[in-house]
Amino acid sequence: MQHLTLRQLKVFEAVARHLAFSRAAEELPLSQPAVSLLVEQVGKKIFLTDAGARVAASAAVRSG
Secondary structure (H helix, E strand, C coil), X not given: CCCCCHHHHXXXXXXXXXXXXXXXXXXXXXXXXXXXXXXXXXXXXXXXCHHHHHHHHHHXXXXX
């Protein structure tokens, strides 16, 4: 997995929490980002990839 910037992690966290690009974009001062490294989109549903789930779990443990 490539190294992620803090900004990319913040975008990922918002997408992972909302499971929606549009809701994450509303929360952040961004247009709908193309976040594809750690999430998958099937139809209109968004799912975390295995790597994305590991990042989310690790971030939750460290922030909690």
